[in-house]
Amino acid sequence: MLNKNAKLNEKLFDQGVEQKPTRDGYGEGLVNAGYEDPNVVVLCADLTESTRCEAFAKKFPDRFFEVGVAEQNLATIAAGLGVTGKIPFIASYATFSPGRNWEQVRTTISYNDSNVKVIGAHAGISVGPDGATHQAIEDIATMRVMANMRVIVPCDAIEAKKATMAVAKVWGPAYVRLGREKTPVFTTEATPFTIGKAEVLWESNGKKGKSKKPQVAIIGCGPLLHRALQAAHELEEEGIGTIVLNSHTVKPLDEKKIVEVAEACGAVVTVEEHQVSGGLGGAVAELLAKHMPVPMEFIGMQNVFGESGQPDELIEKYGMGTSDIKDAVKRVARRA
Amino acid sequence: MTTPLHEKKLKFLEEMANTIREDVIKALVEAKSGHSAGPLGMADIFTAMYFHVLNHDPKKPDWPDRDRLVLSNGHICPVLYTTLAHAGYFPVEELMTLRKLNSRLQGHPHRKALPGLETTSGPLGSGLSQAIGMALALRLDNKKNSRVYCLTSDGEHQEGNIWEAIMFAGKQGSKLNRLTAIMDRNNIQIDGFTEQVMPLEPLREKYESFGWHVIDVNGHDIAEFVAAVNEAQAIYEKPTMIIAHTIPGKGVSFMENDFTWHGKPPSPEEAKRALHELRTLRGQIMSEHE
Ligand SMILES: Cc1ncc(C[n+]2csc(CCOP(=O)(O)OP(=O)(O)O)c2C)c(N)n1
Ligand SMILES: [Mg+2]
Numbered sequence: 001m002l003n004k005n006a007k008l009n010e011k012l013f014d015q016g017v018e019q020k021p022t023r024d025g026y027g028e029g030l031v032n033a034g035y036e037d038p039n040v041v042v043l044c045a046d047l048t049e050s051t052r053c054e055a056f057a058k059k060f061p062d063r064f065f066e067v068g069v070a071e072q073n074l075a076t077i078a079a080g081l082g083v084t085g086k087i088p089f090i091a092s093y094a095t096f097s098p099g100r101n102w103e104q105v106r107t108t109i110s111y112n113d114s115n116v117k118v119i120g121a122h123a124g125i126s127v128g129p130d131g132a133t134h135q136a137i138e139d140i141a142t143m144r145v146m147a148n149m150r151v152i153v154p155c156d157a158i159e160a161k162k163a164t165m166a167v168a169k170v171w172g173p174a175y176v177r178l179g180r181e182k183t184p185v186f187t188t189e190a191t192p193f194t195i196g197k198a199e200v201l202w203e204s205n206g207k208k209g210k211s212k213k214p215q216v217a218i219i220g221c222g223p224l225l226h227r228a229l230q231a232a233h234e235l236e237e238e239g240i241g242t243i244v245l246n247s248h249t250v251k252p253l254d255e256k257k258i259v260e261v262a263e264a265c266g267a268v269v270t271v272e273e274h275q276v277s278g279g280l281g282g283a284v285a286e287l288l289a290k291h292m293p294v295p296m297e298f299i300g301m302q303n304v305f306g307e308s309g310q311p312d313e314l315i316e317k318y319g320m321g322t323s324d325i326k327d328a329v330k331r332v333a334r335r336a
Numbered sequence: 337m338t339t340p341l342h343e344k345k346l347k348f349l350e351e352m353a354n355t356i357r358e359d360v361i362k363a364l365v366e367a368k369s370g371h372s373a374g375p376l377g378m379a380d381i382f383t384a385m386y387f388h389v390l391n392h393d394p395k396k397p398d399w400p401d402r403d404r405l406v407l408s409n410g411h412i413c414p415v416l417y418t419t420l421a422h423a424g425y426f427p428v429e430e431l432m433t434l435r436k437l438n439s440r441l442q443g444h445p446h447r448k449a450l451p452g453l454e455t456t457s458g459p460l461g462s463g464l465s466q467a468i469g470m471a472l473a474l475r476l477d478n479k480k481n482s483r484v485y486c487l488t489s490d491g492e493h494q495e496g497n498i499w500e501a502i503m504f505a506g507k508q509g510s511k512l513n514r515l516t517a518i519m520d521r522n523n524i525q526i527d528g529f530t531e532q533v534m535p536l537e538p539l540r541e542k543y544e545s546f547g548w549h550v551i552d553v554n555g556h557d558i559a560e561f562v563a564a565v566n567e568a569q570a571i572y573e574k575p576t577m578i579i580a581h582t583i584p585g586k587g588v589s590f591m592e593n594d595f596t597w598h599g600k601p602p603s604p605e606e607a608k609r610a611l612h613e614l615r616t617l618r619g620q621i622m623s624e625h626e
Contacts, residue, residue, distance in 0.1 A: 044527075046491065046494070046525055046526045046527045046533060046534075047526060047527070048527050049526075049527075050526075066527060066533055066534070067494075067534065068491075068494035068525075068533050068534025069460055069461070069491050069492055069494040069495055069525065069534075070494045070495055070496065070534070071495075072496055073496065095459060096459060099459075100459065128369075129367065129368075129369045129370070129435035129436075129443045130369075130435075130443040130444060130458070131435070131442040131443035131444050131446065131458070132442070132444075132446065133410065133442075133443075133444040133446075133456065133457070133458035133459055134443070134444065134458060134459075307437070307438075307442060308435045308436065308437065308439060308441075308442045308443040309436065309437030309438075310437065313437045314437070317437065
């Protein structure tokens with residue numbers, strides 16, 4: 001059953017559920033943040049429209065800086081602004097920022113403790129036809145491994161808006177990961193969002209099951225959580241109970257909640273549009289190995305690069321579809 | 337040395353460039369995504385390279401003594417793929433698989449996907465360094481007949497990596513005299529005109545001050561371009577940059593010089609108009625299809 005307290009979109013399982021890319025939510029949140037705090041400034045590297053910085057650039061032209069195709073310069077100018085009282089948001093595609101400029105982000109933003117918000121758009125394989133060069137599937141890992149960096153992966157446009165406004169308000173380096181494609185808007189304005197706090201979206205003991213408790217915790221981040229909910233819904237009909245946890249903040253991880261659901265279920269599946277090593281799955285595995293070792297399965301890119309194709313085709317081909325999540329749940333339940 | 341260009345060959349190249357433009361449009365409209373302006377603007381130069389300048393063998397794409405063409409601005413790959421197909425690397429029909437699942441024609445070129453591609457690109461600014469690496473390796477192996485050509489864009493000259501490469505090549509001087517870079521100077525990038533987004537000029541003086549020989553050409557005049565390549569081959573002391581002044585979207589009136597055509601494909605309706613214009617060379621000749 002959907003968790004009432006999460007106040008999700010009740011139409012989320014309908015065919016016609018509203019679809020919107022998370023980058024749109026970022027664009028809206030950015031304008032709000034701009035009104036709320038005059039210190040918010042935005043820098044972009046020749047991708048102003050597609051990273052959705054354009055509305056901010058139009059509203060606040062004096063607080064917008066076009067740096068051209070120069071991601072290393074993008075990060076380091078922002079680092080200077082960020083230690084001089086400004087709250088810079090820097091946006092590009094995630095393969096380029098924080099890809100190309102990883103060391104600049106590490107030293108001048110993270111270690112230097114500059115108040116910069118790194119926005120990685122077009123993350124994940126659902127970038128589609130542009131192909132593997134443009135599909136960031138390592139960025140959660142490369143950002144998560146940095147001390148002093150927050151990492152947030154919004155699941156839909158509404159959550160992306162909230163995350164954007166939230167990172168503007170807390171001091172310190174942060175990475176927000178966005179997708180290119182339209183994906184279901186399944187949270188609502190009323191859905192709670194706090195950085196570092198994971199939310200239970202679904203909890204079920206399974207309809208026909210004899211079990212008195214959920215058997216598997218599905219811990220995910222990003223738009224794939226919609227497929228995780230779909231899987232949980234179908235599994236319930238088959239008698240298998242699950243918990244679906246939205247771990248939108250990959251760093252700092254909500255350790256308490258994750259240990260709690262792992263203990264309650266005794267088995268875990270992680271779901272992310274990212275390499276299975278180093279991302280959310282890696283983070284959860286590190287935590288549970290120490291505090292609550294349980295069998296795990298990992299949904300994500302299995303140590304391969306992506307390719308051109310339509311987003312949905314790619315999600316299926318690379319094993320991140322609803323049926324793949326269901327299979328992983330069944331596999332891990334057998335091992336528990 | 338590239339052979340001189342005779343009237344007949346020139347006419348063949350000009351017609352081939354037009355055919356390549358048509359096939360670029362057909363591939364893009366079928367793909368429903370991809371870049372239009374850059375590929376159309378560079379069709380003359382790609383044709384000149386693969387049908388006249390390069391010493392290559394489509395039947396032996398791994399031939400160690402071949403000339404290398406490194407495409408740094410990978411997003412214009414529709415023109416590279418189309419030229420490779422017409423040059424005999426793979427069937428022209430395969431162009432219809434551009435950007436589709438399981439295709440060898442990835443949205444941005446991938447070296448391991450298709451014979452004839454010298455590198456993987458798309459992320460801008462890293463091609464010139466790779467071309468330098470290839471030229472150095474060929475030199476170490478004493479392959480005196482192989483030359484390396486690097487195709488770059490103007491927008492990517494905003495990347496630091498490319499200036500690091502320019503500085504290095506300048507330092508090497510005559511050791512890299514078999515390296516020739518070619519810039520698509522079309523004045524556009526995604527967010528607008530280059531000189532408004534991030535001014536690049538004076539490009540000639542910048543390259544010269546880094547120790548390069550520089551030649552400016554009209555990128556739609558194949559004879560002038562081939563003459564520039566010949567000049568580059570004759571320069572002993574340094575690498576050469578050929579700044580090719582081009583019209584983005586060349587050949588399709590409603591795309592020319594409009595930066596909004598950087599990264600979108602024509603709709604089926606627009607493709608029809610584009611193909612009509614190309615077939616009739618904008619009304620100068622009657623199309624056999626009319
Ligand atoms: C490192 C990197 N940053 C950003 C991009 C996104 N991007 C793709 S093409 C492009 C514009 C570059 O200008 P140019 O190559 O001159 O474009 P064209 O003339 O073909 O329109 C940008 C910013 C990229 N591909 N690589
Ligand atoms: Mg350009």
